[in-house]
Amino acid sequence: MKARLARGLKGAIRPAGNDSLLLLDPHHPSAPRPQAMRRYPDSEAVDMLIVGCGAGGATLAQRLARRGWRVVVLEAGPFWDPDRDWVSDEAGSHPLYWTEPRIIGGSDPVELGKTNSGRGVGGSMVHFAGFAPRFHPSDFEVASRDGVAADWPIAYEELCPHYERLEHELPVAGEHWPWGDPHAYPHSPHPIGGGARRIMKGAERCGIEMRVGPVAIANGSFGNRPHCIYRGLCLQGCKVGAKASPLVTHVPDALAHGVEVRAECMATTIEVDEGGRCTGVTYFHEGVEHFQPAEAVAVAGYSIETPRLLLHSRSSRFPNGLANGNDLVGRGVMVQGAPQVGGRFPEELRMYKAPPPEIASEQFYETDASRGFARGFSIQTVGPLPIGWAEHVLADGHWGQALREYMRDYNHWYVIGALNELLPIPEENRVTLAEEVDANGMPVARMDYSQCENDRANIAFGKERMREIVRAAGAQDVLEIDRYAHLVGGCPMSDSPETGVVDPDQRAWEVPNLFVADGSVMPTQGSANPALTIMALSARLAERLADKRIGQNHERRERMLT
Amino acid sequence: MSRDAGHLPNLGGTESGGPPARLPRQRRGTTPQMRGRYPDYDVLEQVPHWDEATRRVVLDRVERLPSFRFFDEREVATLGAFCDLVMAQDAEPRIPVLAMVDEKLSEGRAEGYRYADMPPDPQTWREVARMLDAATVEQGAGSFGDAEPETQLRIVARFAEGELAWDGCPVEKAWKVAMRDILSAFYSHPWAWNEIGFGGPAYPRGFARLGPGQREHWESPPEFELDPVRDVSERGLE
Numbered sequence: 001m002k003a004r005l006a007r008g009l010k011g012a013i014r015p016a017g018n019d020s021l022l023l024l025d026p027h028h029p030s031a032p033r034p035q036a037m038r039r040y041p042d043s044e045a046v047d048m049l050i051v052g053c054g055a056g057g058a059t060l061a062q063r064l065a066r067r068g069w070r071v072v073v074l075e076a077g078p079f080w081d082p083d084r085d086w087v088s089d090e091a092g093s094h095p096l097y098w099t100e101p102r103i104i105g106g107s108d109p110v111e112l113g114k115t116n117s118g119r120g121v122g123g124s125m126v127h128f129a130g131f132a133p134r135f136h137p138s139d140f141e142v143a144s145r146d147g148v149a150a151d152w153p154i155a156y157e158e159l160c161p162h163y164e165r166l167e168h169e170l171p172v173a174g175e176h177w178p179w180g181d182p183h184a185y186p187h188s189p190h191p192i193g194g195g196a197r198r199i200m201k202g203a204e205r206c207g208i209e210m211r212v213g214p215v216a217i218a219n220g221s222f223g224n225r226p227h228c229i230y231r232g233l234c235l236q237g238c239k240v241g242a243k244a245s246p247l248v249t250h251v252p253d254a255l256a257h258g259v260e261v262r263a264e265c266m267a268t269t270i271e272v273d274e275g276g277r278c279t280g281v282t283y284f285h286e287g288v289e290h291f292q293p294a295e296a297v298a299v300a301g302y303s304i305e306t307p308r309l310l311l312h313s314r315s316s317r318f319p320n321g322l323a324n325g326n327d328l329v330g331r332g333v334m335v336q337g338a339p340q341v342g343g344r345f346p347e348e349l350r351m352y353k354a355p356p357p358e359i360a361s362e363q364f365y366e367t368d369a370s371r372g373f374a375r376g377f378s379i380q381t382v383g384p385l386p387i388g389w390a391e392h393v394l395a396d397g398h399w400g401q402a403l404r405e406y407m408r409d410y411n412h413w414y415v416i417g418a419l420n421e422l423l424p425i426p427e428e429n430r431v432t433l434a435e436e437v438d439a440n441g442m443p444v445a446r447m448d449y450s451q452c453e454n455d456r457a458n459i460a461f462g463k464e465r466m467r468e469i470v471r472a473a474g475a476q477d478v479l480e481i482d483r484y485a486h487l488v489g490g491c492p493m494s495d496s497p498e499t500g501v502v503d504p505d506q507r508a509w510e511v512p513n514l515f516v517a518d519g520s521v522m523p524t525q526g527s528a529n530p531a532l533t534i535m536a537l538s539a540r541l542a543e544r545l546a547d548k549r550i551g552q553n554h555e556r557r558e559r560m561l562t
Numbered sequence: 563m564s565r566d567a568g569h570l571p572n573l574g575g576t577e578s579g580g581p582p583a584r585l586p587r588q589r590r591g592t593t594p595q596m597r598g599r600y601p602d603y604d605v606l607e608q609v610p611h612w613d614e615a616t617r618r619v620v621l622d623r624v625e626r627l628p629s630f631r632f633f634d635e636r637e638v639a640t641l642g643a644f645c646d647l648v649m650a651q652d653a654e655p656r657i658p659v660l661a662m663v664d665e666k667l668s669e670g671r672a673e674g675y676r677y678a679d680m681p682p683d684p685q686t687w688r689e690v691a692r693m694l695d696a697a698t699v700e701q702g703a704g705s706f707g708d709a710e711p712e713t714q715l716r717i718v719a720r721f722a723e724g725e726l727a728w729d730g731c732p733v734e735k736a737w738k739v740a741m742r743d744i745l746s747a748f749y750s751h752p753w754a755w756n757e758i759g760f761g762g763p764a765y766p767r768g769f770a771r772l773g774p775g776q777r778e779h780w781e782s783p784p785e786f787e788l789d790p791v792r793d794v795s796e797r798g799l800e
C-alpha cells in the first residue's frame with residue numbers, strides 16, 4: 001500500500017531518516033558546507049573510525065551517527081567544493097580519480113584510475129555514470145545455482161529493505177523494473193536522447209527488451225538539489241548536484257549528526273593491541289603522522305586500497321597482515337567486463353548530451369545453459385565524450401587520418417556497453433603489496449588479473465548481442481572496444497573463516513572490532529553496477545551494529561534469512 | 563542531416579595519405595589544419611556561458627603554449643614528428659600535442675596504474691623516442707625526425723601493429739601508453755572540438771534538444787556536401 005502510494009506521488013516523497021537534500025545550501029546546491037563540522041580530539045577513542053568516505057564509508061557514517069555513534073571518517077582525498085574544484089571537462093577531471101601509483105599485472109591487466117577508482121569525499125560515485133540497479137536474488141546463490149564462484153552468506157532479502165530506502169535517498173529514476181526482483185522506482189524515467197531511442201528500437205527488433213533507467217539522478221528538483229540539465233558530464237562529477245554521490249546524498253546528513261570527515265588523511269596502518277583488537281588508525285595528513293584511537297574500525301577503501309591497508313597493517317600477532325591469517329586478503333578481486341560497441345547512424349545523435357546512463361537491459365543476467373557459459377551480463381548505454389570516443393576508435397585499429405575521420409563523425413555515433421559478470425579466481429587474481437613505496441613510505445598495491453574461459457565466452461557473447469542490436473537499429477558502421485568497469489571483491493564475506501575475510505556481518509573473522517564496509521566484501525559481482533549494493537550493505541551493517549545484533553563471539557551460524 | 567557513411571575508413575572512404583576529399587575548410591574559429599566537418603562552428607564563442615572554473619581550465623589550453631621541460635631537443639624532434647603523424651597534423655595550425663604531454667610528464671600527473679612489465683610513464687615516453695630513432699637507423703636514415711614521410715609512416719605502422727623490437731619490453735603497451743596521452747591532449751583542445759562539432763562544457767546552461775537530428779540554437783550542422791575546392795575559390799581563401 002505504502003509503495004503504491006509512493007509510486008502515485010512520484011518525486012514528492014522525501015526519504016525518511018536522511019535530510020541531506022534539505023541540508024545542502026540552496027545557493028551552492030552541490031556543496032555540503034563542512035565549516036560547521038564537529039571535531040573530535042585524537043586523545044580519546046571515537047565509537048567508530050571509518051577509512052574512506054565513498055559509497056560504503058559515507059553511508060555507514062550517516063546511519064551510525066543517526067543512532068548516536070561518535071564517528072570520524074578518514075578520507076585520503078579532498079573535501080570537494082564542486083563549484084570551485086570540478087570542471088565541465090573530460091581531461092580536467094583527472095583529480096577525481098585515484099592516480100597514486102599502482103602496479104597492474106596478469107595476462108589481462110586492469111587499467112586502474114578513471115574508470116574504477118575515486119579519491120575524495122564521495123568516492124568513485126562522484127564520477128560514476130549513475131546507473132544504480134539492484135543485484136538480482138540469483139547473485140546471492142551463484143555457487144548453488146550455477147556451480148561457479150561462491151554463494152553469499154546473506155540472501156537478497158537481507159538487502160531488499162535497504163535497497164528500497166536508498167532508492168528514495170539517492171533518488172533513483174526509471175521505469176518499472178521487470179528483472180531480478182521486480183520493483184518500481186521512486187522517480188519517473190528521464191527523457192532519453194536520439195541515440196537511446198534508436199537502440200531501444202534495434203533491441204526490440206532483436207527480441208531484447210530495454211528500459212529507461214535505473215539512474216541515480218533526481219527527475220525534477222529534489223529538496224535543495226536542482227534538476228538535471230542533461231549536460232552529459234556525469235562521469236566528470238556532477239557540478240549541478242542532480243546526480244547522486246555520497247557528497248550530496250549522505251555526507252550532509254552525517255555532518256548534521258556529528259560525524260567528522262577528516263579529508264586529505266591517508267591511513268597507513270590499523271593498530272592492534274596484544275589481545276588482537278584494533279585500537280585505532282595511524283594516518284598521514286600533509287606529511288605528518290597522526291593516530292586516531294577508536295573502539296572499532298571500519299575499512300571502506302574499496303577493492304584495492306582496503307586489501308592494501310590490511311596487508312600493510314602487520315604486527316607480531318598478525319605477521320602477514322591484519323585479518324590475513326588464512327592468506328585470503330586481496331584474493332579473488334574481480335572486475336566487470338565492459339566491452340562497448342558503437343554504431344554510426346545517418347542522423348546526428350550528439351551522444352554528449354543527456355546523461356550517459358539512459359537505458360538498460362538485464363535480460364541476459366542469469367545463466368542460460370544454451371549459451372555455453374555460466375552467468376551473464378547486462379546491456380547499458382554509454383555515451384562517451386571525445387577523449388573516450390577517441391580511445392574507442394584507436395582500439396578498433398585506427399590512427400592518423402582514419403582516426404581523425406572517425407572523430408569528425410562523432411556526432412553520428414552512439415555507443416552501448418555490456419557489464420559482464422566475470423568470475424572470482426582467488427588463485428590468480430589478487431591484490432598484493434609491491435616493492436615500490438608511495439610518498440608516505442607505504443608499499444603500493446599490485447593487482448594481478450587474468451580472465452578464465454568462462455569470462456572470455458561471456459564477453460564474446462555479450463559483444464555479439466550488442467552488434468546485433470546496433471545493426472538492427474540501423475547502424476551503417478560498427479566499432480568495438482574491449483575494456484573493464486567496476487572493481488569488487490578482495491575481502492569476501494563468508495560463512496566460515498576458511499573461505500573469507502569477513503563474516504556475514506562484515507566483521508573480520510580474526511579481529512572482533514574490525515569491519516570492512518565497501519565493495520571488497522562482495523563474494524561475486526553480478527552484472528549490476530555495484531554502488532547501490534555497496535550502500536545497501538553499509539546500511540544493513542549500521543542497522544545491525546546500532547541494534548547490537550552483532551555479537552562478541554563468532555559462532556558458525558545458519559544462513560541468515562529474514 | 564541524413565547521409566550515407568561511405569566516407570568512413572572501414573567502408574573504404576579514406577585512402578592512405580592526405581585528408582579526405584570534400585572536407586570543408588573552416589570558416590569560423592580555428593580547427594587543427596583549418597579543416598573540419600563543422601565549418602561554421604566555433605565552440606569558443608560559447609565561453610561566456612561556461613562556469614568560471616571550467617573556463618579557466620579550457621582557455622588555458624588555447625592561450626598558453628607550454629615550453630618543453632621534460633623532453634630534450636632530439637626527443638622533441640622525434641616525438642614531435644611521431645605525434646604529427648599519428649594525429650595526421652600535416653599543416654599549421656597544429657594542436658601542440660607533444661608540449662601538452664611534456665607538461666603532464668614534467669608535472670608528474672599520473673594515470674593511476676603502471677603495467678608490471680613496463681617502466682613508469684615518463685621513462686616509457688623516452689624509450690619510445692629511442693625506439694623510433696633506432697628503427698629509423700635500421701632503415702638507413704639518421705633519426706626519425708629527419709626521415710622521409712614514407713619511412714616515418716612505415717615505422718609508425720609497425721609500432722601500431724606491435725612489430726617494433728624493443729629490448730624485450732611489450733611494445734604494444736608502449737603504444738597504448740603513448741596514444742592514451744596523445745589522444746587525451748588532442749581531444750581536450752577546443753580546436754579539436756570545433757573540428758568534430760562537440761558542444762563542449764554546458765554548465766550552467768545545459769542541453770535542451772536531445773532528439774535525433776536536433777541542435778541547440780548555437781550548435782551548427784555538419785557539412786558533407788560541400789566541394790572544398792569550389793568553396794575555397796568562391797570564398798577567396800587561397
